[in-house]
Amino acid sequence: MTDITATELKERQSQHTAPVIIDVRETWENEESRIEGSRNIPLGELPGKLDDLKDLRNAEVVVHCKGGGRSASAKAFLQQQGFTHVRNLIGGIQGYQAG
Incomplete structure (x- = not known):
């Protein structure tokens, strides 16, 4: 599945059709800033x-x-584990906050 842009994700959120969002940053990073509705699971804990x-x-x-x-x-790890519709947020939270 193709990756997702910040613009597309924001549109989906405003339409209440947002996918499940998983923040793989460390907990302290998530506490500093987060995307509303996201779930924090640091990469090492995935x-x-x-x-x-x-x-x-x-x-x-x-x-x-x-x-x-x-x-x-x-994304690569989850796909290896059988997850079929994983998308990476292009530009990460920096791109999301800038857009």
């Missing part, structure tokens, strides 16, 4: 949280971090 996420295997999931690097790793 493997241990797979059981909690099993209901999302076929749901649209957007992963994000600060700029896109960690979330690209998270």
Whole structure:
């Protein structure tokens, strides 16, 4: 599945059709700034949280971090685990806040 732009995500949020959003930054980063409705699961903790996420295997999931690097790793990991609709937020939260 293709990645998502900040503009598309904001439009989806305003239409109340936003996908599940997972912030893979560290907890302290999430506490400084966050996308409303997102769930914080730091990248290093993601493997241990797979059981909690099993209901999302076929749901649209957007992963994000600060700029896109960690979330690209998270996307690849989740796809390897059988998640079928994972998208990376292009530009991360920096792009989201700038747009």
